[in-house]
Amino acid sequence: MYAKKTQAVTAFASAALALGVLAGCSSDASDPETSGTSGGGGNGDSVGGTFTWWDPYPQHEDGSDWDGRVQACGDEAGVTIDRTPYDTTALTNQLLLSAQEGTSPDVVLLDNPAVSTLADTGAIISMDELGFDTSSIDDNLLAAGVVDDTAYGIPIGANTLALYYNAEILEDAGVDPASVTDWDSLNAALGSISDAGYRGITFAGIGTEEGSFQFLPWFWGSGADLLELNSPEAVEAVELWVEWLENDWAPQSAIQNSQNTAWEEFLDGQTGFVENGTWQVNSAAEAPFEASYITLPAKDGGAAPAPTGGEFIMAPVQDDEARYDTTRQIIECMTTPEGFVETAETFAYYIPPTPEGQEQFIEAHPELEVWVDAVRAAKGRTSDNLGTDYPLISEQLWTAVQAAMSGAMSPQEALDAAQDTALSTTGR
């Protein structure tokens, strides 16, 4: 009896041991990291290993659609992708630090106005060197990634701004959205909405890049140029916003609003218009009231050139140049026409940056043609060859807009000061 029991225990133990060993072996074989490192020793059939990927989408967690899409591109290239999301500002800082330490990720997705700044450091290899032809991409969308005629990244999609409206409030106030085609008709509409007891419009005037992003359609729409911040056209654009606040057509909080806060104010159902981005299309459809959108009007009619938003995919410089081959495959997977459309859908309407991708996208979503048109008309913030000077100019612009809206200075004074500082920091 006793002996039998010991036997059983021994048998069980050895079985468990054997299983453990087997498990150990199999996990060794299937773990790509281990096989990658051993690859150099003998079997050498593929590079394998883990490729690092940084992006500014912390809202898409591990296991989300976006994460799945990234991993699928890794699988296709035969590697595992180790994805780390940061928020946009932190991502730029992390990239600079890692470039300094020589620990850059293999692939990075970065907000477009930061691309030229990073390319300027020499920490990014050009698309040419990586073996990509960027000629099929819309010029206005690629422009943000071009420094001295060399493209340093590919936009994986583009978004832009439009004017959303609350159809119920507009109807109540007797405003026909189709009548809003220039600044005068917009102001008239805001007046009627205000008279009907609602708030006219809200927007994001926050003292960061978001504030400049929201102001640029009005700035460009009046014909102003970023190289001359205190031109009469620029003053008119600032006066437009200041007037909205003075007339109580826009809330005081617009001065501090981020785009998300402005959107939440709109969802309250008390506001006629809100300036916001393509990315809110889904949220607008789910709003408790009927919401729709029109293009942002330029001063004298027509569509105002809105700034393009969206991220570029880029390959930071690596010590081990053998890695570029796989990096190219991963980027390729993200930038085929099908890849663009898939990205567009994963992201709730990120417009593909190539004509081919746009056609496929419109075929699948004919109702979103307005957005495709808007993106085609949009303008890169760092284009006009501003490049790395854009962030410096933009900082002065949002400071001036805030100063004028808060009443600290008149629009003319604020813009004069902004132009002085911009001139002395950029030298042009």
Place this chain on the structure above:
Amino acid sequence: MTTATTMHERRPERPPGESRSHVDRRRRRIHGSPWVAVAFAAPLIVYLIAFYAYPLIRSIDLSVHDYNIRAFVQGNAEFVGLENFANVVSSPLFPQALWNTFLFVFVSLVFQYSIGLALAVFFKRRFPLSGVLRAMFLIPWLLPLIVSSSTWAWMMNSDAGVLNSFLGVVGIDPVNWLTSPETSLLSVIIANIWLGIPFNLVILYSGLQNIPEEVYEAAALDGAGPFMVFWRVTFPLLRPVSAITILLGLVYTLKVVDVVWIMSKGGPANSSLTLAVWSYREAFGTGQPDFSPAAAIGNILIVIALVFGLAYVNLQRKVEQ
């Protein structure tokens, strides 16, 4: 007690004479070696170098070079001496930021200290629920700053804020707390005072516990009223604790970034820009990081804090003499 005595008594019996002197000799040899001293001090020295000396040197290094982004990555920044400091000091923002910093620190400290002291004296007398109440006053300290600052920003919202709707009930016109250049600094100071009260309360409260009860009894026998007791007994005896509380509060308030950054980003029109916020904004707040001027501003802040620290040490020495 008993165990200790027995052990003490037994001890001399244990080591035989010879081996004992051997042990003594060896101990002396180890004791005399300078390496032992180094070995004991090493962890602390490594810690100090890694976490104090290196960052300080790096910060000075950043501030005397021209680190644009390219130079930061490639490590070939040009040496510019004190140019960054000169640029910072001659910038039109400098006097404004310096004045804002002074107001921010001074007003914050005055209110934090006086409210903290009043509460400490209030809680010195025990009464039902005093423990619970005191614990509740510590809540601002326990909340993550992102939570409390966002909550303040939300309460001070010009249109939908609870503060303005309260003012509306009382019949006062709404105040554009964070969106007007006249009130934005005041708004962040109010939030900062609220955040700093628990710190003052705790330290001053523990200081009060150290004032002997006899002094109060003597004062009562002499017929001193509560007002007299506070000014003639509590306040003077609390002076050393007050001094350190205010010094710590000063150093802490000088470098506040988070509260201001979350609530107003130093705006609108730089009206709530302090030196610390300016430094942060130069380095991380825009699309174009400027580490060198940021480090220069940071170093100026360190010098200011150092001046007050030395003044405190000096004062302390005088008091001791």
